[in-house]
Amino acid sequence: MATELITWGEKYCLGLDEIDEQHQALVDIINRIWQSIILRSDKQAIFSLIAELEKYTLAHFAAEETLMRITDYPRFEKHKQEHQDFVGRVLEEKKQALASGELSLDLMYFLRDWLVEHILGSDKHYADYMNKNKSKSGSLIGRLFRRFFCAADL
Numbered sequence: 001m002a003t004e005l006i007t008w009g010e011k012y013c014l015g016l017d018e019i020d021e022q023h024q025a026l027v028d029i030i031n032r033i034w035q036s037i038i039l040r041s042d043k044q045a046i047f048s049l050i051a052e053l054e055k056y057t058l059a060h061f062a063a064e065e066t067l068m069r070i071t072d073y074p075r076f077e078k079h080k081q082e083h084q085d086f087v088g089r090v091l092e093e094k095k096q097a098l099a100s101g102e103l104s105l106d107l108m109y110f111l112r113d114w115l116v117e118h119i120l121g122s123d124k125h126y127a128d129y130m131n132k133n134k135s136k137s138g139s140l141i142g143r144l145f146r147r148f149f150c151a152a153d154l
Contacts (some may be wrong), residue, residue: 005034005112012119014127022060022120029053030111034140037103046103050094053111058087060111068126086114 006027013020033049055072061083093107 002035003038005108006030012089012116014119014123014129015131019064019123019127022056022063023115023123025056026053026060026115029056030108030115033111034108037105037108041092043101043103047094047098050090050097050103057090061087064126067130069087071130073126073129074123075125079126082118082122086118089114098117127153 008024008027012023012024012027029049029052033046033053034093036049038045051081065076065080065083068079073079089110090107091108093104097107
C-alpha cells in the first residue's frame with residue numbers, strides 16, 4: 001500500500017466525537033486521492049475521489065457552521081471565511097486539473113497542510129468553545145452533517 005499523505009493521530013482529536021469522525025473521513029479521502037496518484041490510477045477515478053472530497057467537505061463545513069451559529073460561536077465569521085477560502089482554492093485547482101488532465105501535487109500538499117493547520121488551530125478553538133457549551137451542541141453535530149450530506153445528493 002502506498003504511503004499516507006496524512007497519518008491520523010490523537011493530536012487531531014478535538015473531543016467532539018462526530019467532528020473527529022468527520023475529520024478522519026476527510027483524511028481518509030485525501031489519502032485515497034494521494035494513493036491513487038502514486039499508483040497512477042485512472043484519471044477518472046482520481047477525479048471521482050476529488051468530487052467525493054468536495055461533497056463531503058461541503059456537508060462537513062455546513063454542519064460545523066450551523067452548529068457554530070446555534071451555539072453563538074464568537075469567531076464564526078472568521079471560521080466561515082476560512083472554509084470559503086478552502087472551497088475556492090479546491091474549485092480553482094479542480095478547474096485547472098480538468099483543463100490540463102493532470103492533478104497538481106500542489107493541491108495535495110495544500111489539502112494536507114490546510115486540513116492539519118485548520119484542525120489544530122481554528123477547529124481546536126471552536127471545539128474548546130463547544131466542549132464548554134456541550135449542553136447546546138449535544139448530538140446535534142451528527143444530525144446536521146447527515147442532513148447536509150444527504151442533501152448534497154440532490
